[in-house]
Amino acid sequence: MKSFNIAFKNLTRKRIRNILTIGGVAIAVAVLVSLFGFDAGYQKGLNNDIDKLGYHLLVTAKGCPYEAATLMLQGGGGLRYMEEDVYRRIIKDPRIDSITPQLVSSVYNQEGAGGRGSIALYMGIEKSYIGLKPWSKFKSGGWFSGNDVDEAIMGYEAAELEQRSIGDKIFIPGIGKVLTVVGIFERTGTQDDGIIFIPLASAQKIFNLPGKLTGIGIKLKDIHDIAKFEEDLYNEPGIQVISLAQVRGTILNLVSSARAMASSVALIAIFIAVIGVTNTILMSVFERTREIGMMKALGASAADIFKIIWIETTLICVIGGFLGMALAFFGSHIVEQIIRHALPYAPAGKLVFIRSQLLFASFLATVIMGLVAGTYPALRASLMKPIEAIRSGE
Amino acid sequence: MKECLIKTEKLTKIYKLPAEQIRAVRDIDLEIFAGDFISIMGPSGSGKTTLLDSLGCLTTITSGRLIVSGKDVSHANESELVSVRRKFISFVFQDFLLIPSLTVLENVMLPLYFARLPQDRNRAVEILEKVGLGHRINHLPKQISGGEKQRVAIARALAISPKLLLADEPTGNLDTKYAQEIFHIFKKLNQEGLTIVVTTHNPNLGSQASRIIYLQDGKIISENKPN
Numbered sequence: 348m349k350s351f352n353i354a355f356k357n358l359t360r361k362r363i364r365n366i367l368t369i370g371g372v373a374i375a376v377a378v379l380v381s382l383f384g385f386d387a388g389y390q391k392g393l394n395n396d397i398d399k400l401g402y403h404l405l406v407t408a409k410g411c412p413y414e415a416a417t418l419m420l421q422g423g424g425g426l427r428y429m430e431e432d433v434y435r436r437i438i439k440d441p442r443i444d445s446i447t448p449q450l451v452s453s454v455y456n457q458e459g460a461g462g463r464g465s466i467a468l469y470m471g472i473e474k475s476y477i478g479l480k481p482w483s484k485f486k487s488g489g490w491f492s493g494n495d496v497d498e499a500i501m502g503y504e505a506a507e508l509e510q511r512s513i514g515d516k517i518f519i520p521g522i523g524k525v526l527t528v529v530g531i532f533e534r535t536g537t538q539d540d541g542i543i544f545i546p547l548a549s550a551q552k553i554f555n556l557p558g559k560l561t562g563i564g565i566k567l568k569d570i571h572d573i574a575k576f577e578e579d580l581y582n583e584p585g586i587q588v589i590s591l592a593q594v595r596g597t598i599l600n601l602v603s604s605a606r607a608m609a610s611s612v613a614l615i616a617i618f619i620a621v622i623g624v625t626n627t628i629l630m631s632v633f634e635r636t637r638e639i640g641m642m643k644a645l646g647a648s649a650a651d652i653f654k655i656i657w658i659e660t661t662l663i664c665v666i667g668g669f670l671g672m673a674l675a676f677f678g679s680h681i682v683e684q685i686i687r688h689a690l691p692y693a694p695a696g697k698l699v700f701i702r703s704q705l706l707f708a709s710f711l712a713t714v715i716m717g718l719v720a721g722t723y724p725a726l727r728a729s730l731m732k733p734i735e736a737i738r739s740g741e
Numbered sequence: 742m743k744e745c746l747i748k749t750e751k752l753t754k755i756y757k758l759p760a761e762q763i764r765a766v767r768d769i770d771l772e773i774f775a776g777d778f779i780s781i782m783g784p785s786g787s788g789k790t791t792l793l794d795s796l797g798c799l800t801t802i803t804s805g806r807l808i809v810s811g812k813d814v815s816h817a818n819e820s821e822l823v824s825v826r827r828k829f830i831s832f833v834f835q836d837f838l839l840i841p842s843l844t845v846l847e848n849v850m851l852p853l854y855f856a857r858l859p860q861d862r863n864r865a866v867e868i869l870e871k872v873g874l875g876h877r878i879n880h881l882p883k884q885i886s887g888g889e890k891q892r893v894a895i896a897r898a899l900a901i902s903p904k905l906l907l908a909d910e911p912t913g914n915l916d917t918k919y920a921q922e923i924f925h926i927f928k929k930l931n932q933e934g935l936t937i938v939v940t941t942h943n944p945n946l947g948s949q950a951s952r953i954i955y956l957q958d959g960k961i962i963s964e965n966k967p968n
């Protein structure tokens with residue numbers, strides 16, 4: 348017989364009430380773990396996306412910087428267009444290591460996604476695009492046969508989604524154009540996976556945007572030149588320059604308010620759970636007043652009683668905590684879906700990233716929760732006087 | 742000369758209520774010797790429970806002297822009383838007060854844990870056999886009868902090998918047959934040397950003790966000693 352056994356067996360009484368309390372703790376912990384997991388996953392995903400852009404700067408047409416930052420990560424351009432001349436002017440700058448022009452267009456397909464409608468993202472590129480993304484490898488096929496041909500290279504997921512392989516045709520709805528698939532990229536874990544690439548010149552023709560670009564990706568020889576380079580481009584009319592650092596900051600700003608709200612929800616959930624646990628244990632202490640009096644009469648010290656009640660409370664919190672962690676772990680798919688719908692931009696890859704450190708920290712948090720929630724009921728129980736307790740309610 | 746376990750001089754316990762003071766027991770002079778089997782009898786409200794609680798160091802006394810095992814505890818506080826009680830005095834209550842989530846055996850072993858004594862399972866089983874419950878050790882309290890519950894409570898009280906067993910109306914919730922069983926056990930334990938003080942208002946049972954003390958209005962009005 349140990350305090351632990353006594354405490355544990357006590358939990359088998361009033362089962363429904365204890366299960367509900369444990370459920371409350373589980374939900375609070377699940378929210379907390381998901382939130383921190385999301386925080387870690389989002390930052391990681393964002394950094395990964397930014398690194399895999401391959402360029403340091405993106406030149407786009409002037410517009411909302413939020414929109415530009417978002418669209419940049421989604422495929423390298425805004426829906427506004429800039430003149431190709433800009434590209435011709437800056438390409439000569441000696442500080443540039445590589446530079447690539449892009450023209451992005453989205454096409455709505457009414458029959459897509461099994462009749463629910465879907466948006467396909469097309470991007471006109473030149474061979475320099477591959478140069479900026481050395482990790483992009485062909486899973487099958489290869490580069491376009493010419494600069495102005497009706498051919499397409501598909502991102503890994505785009506090909507999966509449309510069930511296409513080399514030699515298959517794809518039809519651009521609304522425009523009535525048919526392209527032949529000549530290459531399929533391997534999975535990169537970035538937004539590129541979902542894009543259909545076509546030669547830049549063809550894109551300008553197909554989408555009727557002659558001489559237009561949505562963005563220019565630039566990689567500098569020396570990353571320290573970014574600020575100066577940006578400044579020099581300031582005089583070019585009708586464009587804006589977005590650097591990676593800016594994008595990171597802008598995107599994080601975008602999610603930070605959502606995150607602050609989620610954190611307060613999590614804190615409130617924890618707070619309510621702690622109150623719930625305190626209430627449950629306090630009720631059970633009062634119900635067991637006579638039993639506690641008996642234990643004291645039979646030699647239990649105040650510390651013995653305190654310990655039993657404290658262990659009981661901590662057990663409730665820790666069991667709830669483990670359930671909550673499991674819930675967060677196995678429910679992270681669902682949370683991801685919800686977040687993806689709610690956020691203006693979500694990086695590719697896993698959004699909710701639950702590491703063992705996070706689980707360990709959550710475990711500690713539940714222990715602390717238990718100790719905090721249990722202190723008052725344990726104190727009440729330990730201060731009961733044996734006779735008064737035994738005679739109460741007689 | 743028999744060892745004197747408890748001695749009281751003018752022991753008085755007053756309950757102070759907002760409106761009045763209740764002198765529940767007053768001026769009790771009593772000596773309890775090792776090997777005694779005492780029953781305290783008297784009408785309801787005569788102070789039996791209060792006297793027993795005072796003797797058992799479960800409560801502080803208002804005035805007079807209380808000497809337990811040679812030690813004056815008249816002015817002891819709660820925590821000092823705990824240490825006097827522990828390993829020396831044990832209790833049986835009218836309504837058993839078993840822990841429903843623990844088995845019979847676990848209930849019996851509970852006081853060992855609080856007294857920091859070795860958890861001797863075999864001895865606990867032996868005690869349960871002695872009270873006739875060797876076949877019930879793994880049952881839960883709700884699976885046994887009232888008489889059996891009280892026998893578990895007695896076994897639990899015996900676990901720490903006390904010198905003194907105090908039982909407040911131990912048969913109050915039991916039918917005559919079961920009540921008689923309990924007194925049989927008390928007699929047997931007393932013959933083995935255990936000192937027992939029991940309150941009851943059932944004369945048939947009370948008269949089976951070797952000393953019978955009558956209380957009225959908190960005072961001892963007579964005592965029958967076997968000659």
Ligand SMILES: Nc1ncnc2c1ncn2[C@@H]1O[C@H](COP(=O)(O)OP(=O)(O)O)[C@@H](O)[C@H]1O
Pocket residue numbers: 756758763764765783784785786787788789790791792
């Ligand atoms: N905790 C208490 N507070 C106030 N009065 C009490 C308390 N306990 C007992 N009494 C009073 O003390 C007197 C003796 O009670 P008690 O010792 O329980 O007698 P008995 O056990 O013989 O019925 C009664 O008048 C009772 O009402």
Ligand SMILES: [Mg+2]
Pocket residue numbers: 789790791910
């Ligand atoms: Mg009484």
